[in-house]
Amino acid sequence: MKIVRRFKWAVMVLLAGCAIGGSPAAAKDWPQWRGPDRDGKSTETGVIKSWEQKAPELLWMGEGVGNGYAGIAVVGDRIYTTGDLKDGQGVVAVNAKDGKVLWATALTEGAPKHGYEGARCTPTVVGDHLWVTTSNGMIACLTTEGKLVWKKNFKEEWGGRMMSGWGYAESILIDGKAAICTPGGAEAMMVALDKDTGREIWKSTMPEFGKKGKDGAGYGSAVISMAAGVKQYVQMTGRGVIGVRASDGKFLWGYDRATNSTANISTPVVAGDHVFTSTAYGAGAGLVKLVKDGDGVKAEEVYFLKPDVLQNHHGGMILVDGHIYCGHKQNGGDPICIDIKTGKPVWGPEEAPGKGSAAFTYVDGHLILRYQDGLVALVEATPKEFRLKGTFKPKFQERESWSHPVVSGGRLYLREQDKLMCYQL
Numbered sequence: 001m002k003i004v005r006r007f008k009w010a011v012m013v014l015l016a017g018c019a020i021g022g023s024p025a026a027a028k029d030w031p032q033w034r035g036p037d038r039d040g041k042s043t044e045t046g047v048i049k050s051w052e053q054k055a056p057e058l059l060w061m062g063e064g065v066g067n068g069y070a071g072i073a074v075v076g077d078r079i080y081t082t083g084d085l086k087d088g089q090g091v092v093a094v095n096a097k098d099g100k101v102l103w104a105t106a107l108t109e110g111a112p113k114h115g116y117e118g119a120r121c122t123p124t125v126v127g128d129h130l131w132v133t134t135s136n137g138m139i140a141c142l143t144t145e146g147k148l149v150w151k152k153n154f155k156e157e158w159g160g161r162m163m164s165g166w167g168y169a170e171s172i173l174i175d176g177k178a179a180i181c182t183p184g185g186a187e188a189m190m191v192a193l194d195k196d197t198g199r200e201i202w203k204s205t206m207p208e209f210g211k212k213g214k215d216g217a218g219y220g221s222a223v224i225s226m227a228a229g230v231k232q233y234v235q236m237t238g239r240g241v242i243g244v245r246a247s248d249g250k251f252l253w254g255y256d257r258a259t260n261s262t263a264n265i266s267t268p269v270v271a272g273d274h275v276f277t278s279t280a281y282g283a284g285a286g287l288v289k290l291v292k293d294g295d296g297v298k299a300e301e302v303y304f305l306k307p308d309v310l311q312n313h314h315g316g317m318i319l320v321d322g323h324i325y326c327g328h329k330q331n332g333g334d335p336i337c338i339d340i341k342t343g344k345p346v347w348g349p350e351e352a353p354g355k356g357s358a359a360f361t362y363v364d365g366h367l368i369l370r371y372q373d374g375l376v377a378l379v380e381a382t383p384k385e386f387r388l389k390g391t392f393k394p395k396f397q398e399r400e401s402w403s404h405p406v407v408s409g410g411r412l413y414l415r416e417q418d419k420l421m422c423y424q425l
Helices: 004-017 155-159
Strands: 057-063 072-074 078-084 087-093 103-104 124-126 129-136 138-143 146-155 171-173 178-181 190-194 200-204 223-225 232-237 240-247 250-255 267-271 274-279 284-293 296-304 317-320 322-327 335-339 345-347 359-363 366-371 376-380 388-392 406-408 411-416 419-424
Touching: 004 267, 078 129, 087 129, 087 178, 124 171, 138 178, 146 155, 171 223, 171 284, 223 267, 232 274, 232 388, 240 274, 240 296, 250 284, 274 296, 274 317, 322 359
Parallel strands: 250 296
Antiparallel strands: 057 419, 072 078, 078 087, 087 103, 124 129, 129 138, 138 146, 171 178, 178 190, 190 200, 223 232, 232 240, 240 250, 267 274, 274 284, 284 296, 317 322, 322 335, 335 345, 359 366, 366 376, 376 388, 406 411, 411 419
């Protein structure tokens, strides 16, 4: 029996390292939110050893990407992001060689007004098109030359709403011919659209599955799971993490224990037949196993972690070799390593080298942590012990440094409001 269990967990860890959807891309490309496989991991090697003696060199710092906290997508020699521009919120393309703006296309009339003004969405790039959402609830498809192909309004089309008033933050999932988005409406929590035309394929109604959280969309982005042999989209909503069947949008399961009523933010971690999730504001974390249930799927809780053990505010969680690495604490980023099988901390939480929440990115056996105060830290991704291998403060810092660090082509990109910095790794 022990051998069987160990084999199942070995398969789970192996599957967690496999691609879980999105667009095919060369290893150096970072074509969407959290990278090629939406897991926060770069496949590049030979780019990092230590920053203790020398910090990465700044190659260039460009401006003109607009205000906001959005991440970036890097495909070939171009960088794409979203921001609040002079004419409204929209998409910007930048030359990766020197940081100069190639084009900018506004999608809204004026910048949307809500708490923490600015764009949040990382464009998803597939071929010669890209897809984005605006913070006031619009999904749009553009060519990679900035021409608008189609756009839809979450509120007008599907009665969309957010769980709280900080604006939509979702980065669109492209899966085959479908663009998957989360309006958060009562009759359309999630929607699948034809990525080329914007035509509705299906919409998913979410039944009540618990009392925690709030109605509406959360702040996470969807990922793909093949758990229990059923292809499904896993997403964090205002009521908790859910799974809907990819073929027709049927609601399959929901889990609300690691859920709060303020802002559910971090993208869930898919690991074979399991899903790991965590939110802050006093919520906690949990692991569920997805099992076949008739023609559907149900979620069985494996364990729950109280908020004093783990609560990930935002900045994301990364699964490497059976261990979850992330920041712990409300408005904090104390590094911690959790054994995903047992839920027990292997090390940490450690004292944070920076202040505020921390965004995590994995590359070449290491974790790059970017703190809210701008500080960037390098930590070895090992369950043996916490190993800090250097920090540096970027050339420019403004407001909250919430945009996730991106590694592509041996370079580290840091978005900071209207500016974008490129460092050589």
